[in-house]
Amino acid sequence: MQKPKTNFQPQARQEGLIVQQMPDEVLVYDLERHQAHCLNRTAALVWQHCNGQTAVPQIARRLGKEFQTTVKEDVVYLALDQLGKDHLLEERVMLPAEMKGISRRELMRRVGLATAVALPVIVSIVSPTSANAATCIASGQPCNPNVICCSTLSTCNSGNCI
Amino acid sequence: MLKTRTGATLSLLLADLLAGAWRAAPPAPQFFTAEETADLETVAPLLIASGGGALAFWKIRATTLKETAFAEDFKQTYRLNTLQAVIHEREIEQVVWLLQQAGVEPILVKGWSIARLYPEQALRPYGDIDLFVRPEQFAAAEAVLQSEEGRKFFVDLHRGASHLDTEPLEDLYARSQVVNLGETSIRVLAPEDHLRVLCVHYLHHGAWRPAGLCDIGLMVESFGRGMDWDVCLTKNRKRAGWIACTVGLARELLRADLSGLPAQLRTKQLPRWLVPAVLKEWENPVAVRHVVPPPLSRKLSRPLETIKAIRRRWPPNPIQATIVMNGSFNEWPRIIFQAGNYAARTAKFLTGLPWKISEK
Numbered sequence: 001m002q003k004p005k006t007n008f009q010p011q012a013r014q015e016g017l018i019v020q021q022m023p024d025e026v027l028v029y030d031l032e033r034h035q036a037h038c039l040n041r042t043a044a045l046v047w048q049h050c051n052g053q054t055a056v057p058q059i060a061r062r063l064g065k066e067f068q069t070t071v072k073e074d075v076v077y078l079a080l081d082q083l084g085k086d087h088l089l090e091e092r093v094m095l096p097a098e099m100k101g102i103s104r105r106e107l108m109r110r111v112g113l114a115t116a117v118a119l120p121v122i123v124s125i126v127s128p129t130s131a132n133a134a135t136c137i138a139s140g141q142p143c144n145p146n147v148i149c150c151s152t153l154s155t156c157n158s159g160n161c162i
Numbered sequence: 163m164l165k166t167r168t169g170a171t172l173s174l175l176l177a178d179l180l181a182g183a184w185r186a187a188p189p190a191p192q193f194f195t196a197e198e199t200a201d202l203e204t205v206a207p208l209l210i211a212s213g214g215g216a217l218a219f220w221k222i223r224a225t226t227l228k229e230t231a232f233a234e235d236f237k238q239t240y241r242l243n244t245l246q247a248v249i250h251e252r253e254i255e256q257v258v259w260l261l262q263q264a265g266v267e268p269i270l271v272k273g274w275s276i277a278r279l280y281p282e283q284a285l286r287p288y289g290d291i292d293l294f295v296r297p298e299q300f301a302a303a304e305a306v307l308q309s310e311e312g313r314k315f316f317v318d319l320h321r322g323a324s325h326l327d328t329e330p331l332e333d334l335y336a337r338s339q340v341v342n343l344g345e346t347s348i349r350v351l352a353p354e355d356h357l358r359v360l361c362v363h364y365l366h367h368g369a370w371r372p373a374g375l376c377d378i379g380l381m382v383e384s385f386g387r388g389m390d391w392d393v394c395l396t397k398n399r400k401r402a403g404w405i406a407c408t409v410g411l412a413r414e415l416l417r418a419d420l421s422g423l424p425a426q427l428r429t430k431q432l433p434r435w436l437v438p439a440v441l442k443e444w445e446n447p448v449a450v451r452h453v454v455p456p457p458l459s460r461k462l463s464r465p466l467e468t469i470k471a472i473r474r475r476w477p478p479n480p481i482q483a484t485i486v487m488n489g490s491f492n493e494w495p496r497i498i499f500q501a502g503n504y505a506a507r508t509a510k511f512l513t514g515l516p517w518k519i520s521e522k
Binding site: 018020022027028029031036038125126 | 238241242244245246248249
């Protein structure tokens with residue numbers, strides 16, 4: 001575990017990600033873990049300000065400007081906590097002592113009561129679309145005897161198209 | 163099987179959900195009863211599984227249905243498709259570049275070449291990269307795809323147009339167009355050829371995917387008025403009939419706008435069996451039901467499984483059977499083609515049986 005740092009300046013992960021900016025949210029695909037995430041506006045703004053040169057209080061102030069209201073540091077920490085868990089930061093962030101040991105649900109409730117902005121939310125995206133849209137399976141990919149392999153030289157053998 | 167309480171198939175509900183969904187501003191769905199909305203919950207997972215989830219999201223995103231639970235599932239599919247579209251574009255760039263370096267000039271068909279025409283690429287998911295290559299370049303292409311770099315791509319490599327088209331390949335190349343994807347030039351079919359290939363492909367798979375018919379609607383509405391229909395329909399009257407029927411299906415089921423198209427397409431009377439056959443397929447649009455079944459020879463040592471496998475193959479999909487038997491889409495009963503298709507497959511199996519047994 002990381003030791004808590006004062007004036008910690010979080011750095012967003014840059015490598016191995018595909019990022020798509022949508023009107024109200026940001027979509028992120030982790031090419032290393034093959035996981036997709038959807039960041040709501042608050043989470044996305046926090047993430048975008050994680051440039052390795054901006055400390056949490058500054059991020060909170062910048063968010064305040066965006067939302068035209070006061071944003072507490074707790075909101076930023078809540079976002080950073082989840083961004084770290086989803087491997088979207090170079091380094092995980094330690095929560096301040098007063099936020100430690102509290103369940104995420106309780107944390108959300110407490111922070112939610114004290115803020116006017118939408119809480120940061122990161123949702124994992126899961127859908128069966130791609131597997132079913134393919135009419136064949138590539139070499140080396142898992143298969144079953146009911147699905148044809150793409151290459152004319154491949155057959156489904158021992159659970160993989162070989 | 164999905165049947166509504168009233169006995170009508172949910173397939174029509176599904177058709178309504180997808181009608182015009184390929185447009186930048188799709189029409190609002192025409193169903194609003196509580197019962198129909200509830201039925202959509204049943205349809206939603208099937209639609210998502212067959213590649214139509216993002217189109218459904220696109221269609222209902224500005225309606226009251228967007229607040230429903232299944233709308234969130236559609237939206238999740240749309241989000242994932244959005245990301246996958248970016249990944250696929252990178253892969254296509256890489257694989258085409260690799261092939262071009264090896265002196266192979268592929269034509270990209272289906273997949274990205276049709277997805278790029280939708281208002282957003284997320285609306286048209288695809289899993290593999292379909293490429294036509296000249297027969298003399300097939301071995302070189304396959305060597306590239308078998309290499310360490312090439313193996314990571316989902317490529318469906320076709321020697322020429324294989325079963326999808328009978329037009330001379332050089333004509334397809336001559337009419338093809340080059341479009342840019344990033345820094346790579348990608349060769350795609352001319353709209354006339356692409357529509358024909360899409361129609362044949364759709365029928366060849368038994369018209370089981372509702373979203374696949376949206377490709378046809380999109381193509382005719384995008385290019386239909388300026389299209390050289392003599393090229394699209396070819397001189398082969400039978401194939402022209404297949405294409406006219408597929409376009410007719412897009413009109414009948416998905417309300418594709420055929421105005422400005424030749425009268426033979428606009429007023430095409432579909433054979434009476436065709437729409438019910440498609441709706442029957444749409445009752446259960448699940449991919450695993452439609453993939454090529456494993457060879458019967460694999461089950462020879464297990465008689466019970468052999469019987470099950472034989473039963474599973476009957477009756478063949480009437481649309482698929484007609485195409486495979488190179489039949490016409492007319493009012494004749496489909497049993498002729500289904501029986502013919504079944505007999506041909508059985509004969510092929512029996513002919514190879516001694517060899518299969520000796521191999522075991």
